[in-house]
Amino acid sequence: xxxxxxxxGTLARKxxxxxxxxxxxxxxxxISDVAETRAYExxxxxxxxxxxxxxxxxRTTAEVATVLRLCHDMRVPVVPRGAGTSLAxxxxxxxxxxxxxxxxxxxxxETDLPNRTIRVGSGRxxxxxxxxxxxxxxxxxxxxxxxxxxxxxxxxxxxSGGAHCLKYGVTTNNLLGVTMVTMDGTxxxxxxxxxxxxxxxxxxxxxxxxxxxxxxxxxxxxxxxxPEGARPVLIGYDSSEVAGACVSDIIKAGVLPVAxxxxxxxxxxxxxxxAHAGYPDCEALLIVEVEGSPAEIDEQLAIILEIARRHxxxxxxxxxxxxxxxxxxxxRKSAFGAMGQMGDYMCLDGTIPVSQLPFVLRRIGELSxxxxxxxxxxxxxxxxxxHPLIIYDANTPGQQEKCEALGxxxxxxxxxxxGCLTGEHGVGIEKRDLMDYQFxxxxxxxxxxxxxxxxxxxxxxxxxxxxxxASAVRRMAAQ
Amino acid sequence: MVIGATGPLRIVGGxxxxxxxxxxxxxxxxxxxxxxxxxxxxxxxxxxxxxxxxEVEALLAGEGQALPFEPMxxxxxxxxxxxPTMGGMVAANVSGPRRISVGACRDFLLGVRFVxxxxxxxxxxxxxxxxxTGYDLARLLAGSHxxxxxxxxxxxxxxxxxxxSVTLVLDGLEPVRAVQxxxxxxxxxxxxxxxxxxxxxxxxxxxxxxxxxxxxRYRAERLCAALAEFGDWQVVPEAADIWRDVRDVSxxxxxxxxxxxxCRPSDAPGLAARVPGSDAVFDWGGGLIWLRAAPGTDVRAxxxxxxxxxxxxxxxxxxxxxxxxxxxxxxxxxxIEAGLRARFDPRGVFNxxxxxxxxxxx
Numbered sequence: 001x002x003x004x005x006x007x008x009g010t011l012a013r014k015x016x017x018x019x020x021x022x023x024x025x026x027x028x029x030x031i032s033d034v035a036e037t038r039a040y041e042x043x044x045x046x047x048x049x050x051x052x053x054x055x056x057x058x059r060t061t062a063e064v065a066t067v068l069r070l071c072h073d074m075r076v077p078v079v080p081r082g083a084g085t086s087l088a089x090x091x092x093x094x095x096x097x098x099x100x101x102x103x104x105x106x107x108x109x110e111t112d113l114p115n116r117t118i119r120v121g122s123g124r125x126x127x128x129x130x131x132x133x134x135x136x137x138x139x140x141x142x143x144x145x146x147x148x149x150x151x152x153x154x155x156x157x158x159x160s161g162g163a164h165c166l167k168y169g170v171t172t173n174n175l176l177g178v179t180m181v182t183m184d185g186t187x188x189x190x191x192x193x194x195x196x197x198x199x200x201x202x203x204x205x206x207x208x209x210x211x212x213x214x215x216x217x218x219x220x221x222x223x224x225x226x227p228e229g230a231r232p233v234l235i236g237y238d239s240s241e242v243a244g245a246c247v248s249d250i251i252k253a254g255v256l257p258v259a260x261x262x263x264x265x266x267x268x269x270x271x272x273x274x275a276h277a278g279y280p281d282c283e284a285l286l287i288v289e290v291e292g293s294p295a296e297i298d299e300q301l302a303i304i305l306e307i308a309r310r311h312x313x314x315x316x317x318x319x320x321x322x323x324x325x326x327x328x329x330x331x332r333k334s335a336f337g338a339m340g341q342m343g344d345y346m347c348l349d350g351t352i353p354v355s356q357l358p359f360v361l362r363r364i365g366e367l368s369x370x371x372x373x374x375x376x377x378x379x380x381x382x383x384x385x386x387h388p389l390i391i392y393d394a395n396t397p398g399q400q401e402k403c404e405a406l407g408x409x410x411x412x413x414x415x416x417x418x419g420c421l422t423g424e425h426g427v428g429i430e431k432r433d434l435m436d437y438q439f440x441x442x443x444x445x446x447x448x449x450x451x452x453x454x455x456x457x458x459x460x461x462x463x464x465x466x467x468x469x470a471s472a473v474r475r476m477a478a479q
Numbered sequence: 480m481v482i483g484a485t486g487p488l489r490i491v492g493g494x495x496x497x498x499x500x501x502x503x504x505x506x507x508x509x510x511x512x513x514x515x516x517x518x519x520x521x522x523x524x525x526x527x528x529x530x531x532x533x534e535v536e537a538l539l540a541g542e543g544q545a546l547p548f549e550p551m552x553x554x555x556x557x558x559x560x561x562x563p564t565m566g567g568m569v570a571a572n573v574s575g576p577r578r579i580s581v582g583a584c585r586d587f588l589l590g591v592r593f594v595x596x597x598x599x600x601x602x603x604x605x606x607x608x609x610x611x612t613g614y615d616l617a618r619l620l621a622g623s624h625x626x627x628x629x630x631x632x633x634x635x636x637x638x639x640x641x642x643x644s645v646t647l648v649l650d651g652l653e654p655v656r657a658v659q660x661x662x663x664x665x666x667x668x669x670x671x672x673x674x675x676x677x678x679x680x681x682x683x684x685x686x687x688x689x690x691x692x693x694x695x696r697y698r699a700e701r702l703c704a705a706l707a708e709f710g711d712w713q714v715v716p717e718a719a720d721i722w723r724d725v726r727d728v729s730x731x732x733x734x735x736x737x738x739x740x741x742c743r744p745s746d747a748p749g750l751a752a753r754v755p756g757s758d759a760v761f762d763w764g765g766g767l768i769w770l771r772a773a774p775g776t777d778v779r780a781x782x783x784x785x786x787x788x789x790x791x792x793x794x795x796x797x798x799x800x801x802x803x804x805x806x807x808x809x810x811x812x813x814x815i816e817a818g819l820r821a822r823f824d825p826r827g828v829f830n831x832x833x834x835x836x837x838x839x840x841x
Binding site: 112113114115116117137138158159161165166169170172173182186187188189190192193194195196197198199200201202204205207208209225226227228248249251252253254255256292293295296299300351352353354355380382383384385418419420421422423424425426427431435438439440442443444446447449450451452453454465 | 518519520521522523542543572574578579582583585586595599601602603605606607608609610611612613614615616618619621622623627638639640641642659662665666667668670690691693694697698741742743744745763766767786787788790805806807808809811812813815816818819822823834835
């Protein structure tokens with residue numbers, strides 16, 4: 001992946017830049033020692049690494065504003081960072097940038113149970129938002145797999161989803177307000193503890209803008225009452241087509257499960273070898289989970305099982321206890337780890353219309369053979385969000401390039417059938433150069449024009465989202 | 480038409496939601512009609528912007544599905560004629576009582592095709608459920624009231640219609656107690672899909688439960704017990720007409736100005752009381768107040784500072800011109816909004832002056 005050449009002038013000014021930041025901020029806020037900045041050289045897309053010029057770890061919105069204003073005045077690029085769990089390289093630094101980490105802004109600022117909202121510092125981890133209201137019977141719905149580690153700031157930047165968003169929506173559907181600092185150091189208050197912010201829907205624009213419009217320091221989030229209970233069923237089929245048809249029929253029947261997860265044979269075999277969850281030997285496996293009181297769960301599962309039986313399953317397993325539920329989820333939850341045992345892997349994130357599922361799975365199988373790399377599929381079937389995992393060996397010369405080429409082919413396939421490049425991980429640097437497949441030049445131009453408004457100098461999170469060639473004129477003009 | 484425009488254009492779908500005071504030659508989307516794609520098994524709908532909403536609702540009903548956010552019909556309070564369109568619904572981000580549980584119109588928007596102020600045909604989003612590819616311009620256009628571009632096609636997620644529905648009804652609660660009851664219900668695990676208090680006329684508190692029959696029955700019993708301290712709740716089956724009246728704010732259909740206030744639910748009773756002589760309908764558990772005030776009342780001034788905002792939905796043109804229809808953002812944000820308008824519509828062609836002071840050159 002090509003990154004822009006670091007600005008030699010900025011690199012030469014390093015000591016001056018660090019000195020100005022250090023002088024304006026409390027002790028311990030700015031890191032510039034090469035050994036220490038290396039900890040920020042990459043995120044979860046660890047194939048790409050580049051240590052930044054310096055790292056700032058402010059504790060308050062005012063300090064964030066100071067960092068941004070100084071960097072703006074010195075024309076130093078800034079790479080915002082939540083917890084560094086992006087799979088798309090969303091917080092990959094450039095050598096001439098300052099990484100602005102929000103991890104220290106992690107307090108619960110206000111909990112308002114009667115109005116079902118919580119306001120937190122954006123560095124707070126996703127799971128600890130739920131942790132703050134769990135004892136009162138509430139939870140925060142979006143649940144990305146990385147929820148133990150990932151920060152709300154990153155969730156907002158990437159508009160993160162999760163396994164349960166079929167029912168509860170993704171981040172943009174659960175975000176009510178933000179405090180955001182633009183690159184020039186201006187602090188903005190957008191929305192709040194009420195529905196549908198006034199004026200233009202800037203919350204929607206900020207959510208998923210990959211930290212390129214501003215740095216979110218606080219967020220007001222919608223919290224929901226916890227359901228009385230949840231129970232999964234496991235359904236095995238001898239073909240992906242049949243499993244896909246079953247998913248479609250469940251949705252059409254008017255049942256709204258909280259999750260419909262799909263695993264294919266390579267993935268089932270890998271997880272069995274790794275986690276011994278007792279999954280059946282079959283081509284496709286569905287885990288369908290419903291929520292409610294025991295009676296409600298029975299009623300919904302009866303409908304789902306009736307549909308499942310109609311499609312002639314090779315296995316049908318209804319959980320009768322918490323242990324059995326955990327066992328059903330065990331394989332799914334360890335799927336990434338299991339695939340990781342087989343080698344290095346690249347996790348894709350394209351979304352397709354659910355009706356195209358069988359065709360796309362067949363084509364991925366063909367491409368896998370053609371490129372000679374194993375691909376396992378584990379994904380959120382209810383909303384068509386695929387997660388093909390390509391297994392490769394990073395130490396074999398040429399394998400990473402081959403893996404990336406296969407990944408690009410799969411993502412192009414997603415776009416061709418009416419889908420998109422990324423459903424919940426974001427574009428980052430990983431899918432940046434494929435944006436031309438999904439968007440016409442004028443579509444990208446309009447998006448870049450939005451960035452012009454928030455960040456006219458193009459300093460915030462450089463080299464992400466837009467193909468370098470598409471943004472070249474703007475970046476040159478900004479200098 | 481956009482490229483050739485020499486003066487402002489007023490974008491009109493069905494002409495039923497003319498809140499503002501936009502000037503100019505009419506650009507009608509009526510010719511853009513028809514369903515491009517409907518896949519019930521994928522819960523996906525793609526339609527041309529000028530397609531009548533009623534036509535789409537009938538199509539969806541045939542498959543047991545619906546637009547879950549329950550778009551209100553503004554004709555009831557505005558007295559407008561015509562047929563609401565899909566484009567108008569999205570442009571005004573129109574939702575109804577179910578917004579409290581499932582989300583707003585914009586939450587179900589998957590993608591748009593639109594024409595910008597330079598006459599370029601652009602697209603954003605798509606037709607899939609999850610999509611974070613590039614910036615979310617689709618939702619930015621939802622609720623922009625045609626000030627950023629002319630919607631030509633919209634893609635939406637739809638949902639199955641619930642098989643059964645009941646409504647818990649209690650008469651005579653004061654607004655403060657009513658909102659407490661609604662908050663209690665919405666904070667329970669019983670999946671409330673409507674929570675309203677009609678204070679205008681006979682005070683009536685309404686809580687809706689939807690789903691499968693046995694489940695709805697069970698939840699109604701539990702909720703009546705949990706809310707027993709507020710009174711003896713009556714359980715009414717179906718009650719579609721009650722919720723249509725809440726959705727369309729029928730209780731305020733008579734004379735007077737109508738304001739729409741978004742706020743913290745627990746602030747709602749106090750806020751409504753700050754406007755003397757007003758009538759109120761509280762929806763979204765109190766988070767949405769419909770206020771009917773004496774003609775010409777500056778409700779924003781009466782409300783003072785609060786977490787939220789107020790929009791003037793119905794008033795005489797001179798009152799709308801004096802008080803402004805839409806809430807204005809704080810200075811730094813207003814500059815960003817003006818910047819966005821200048822990028823989407825450099826000449827200020829679309830619905831000039833509708834949401835913010837006209838800044839274009841036409």
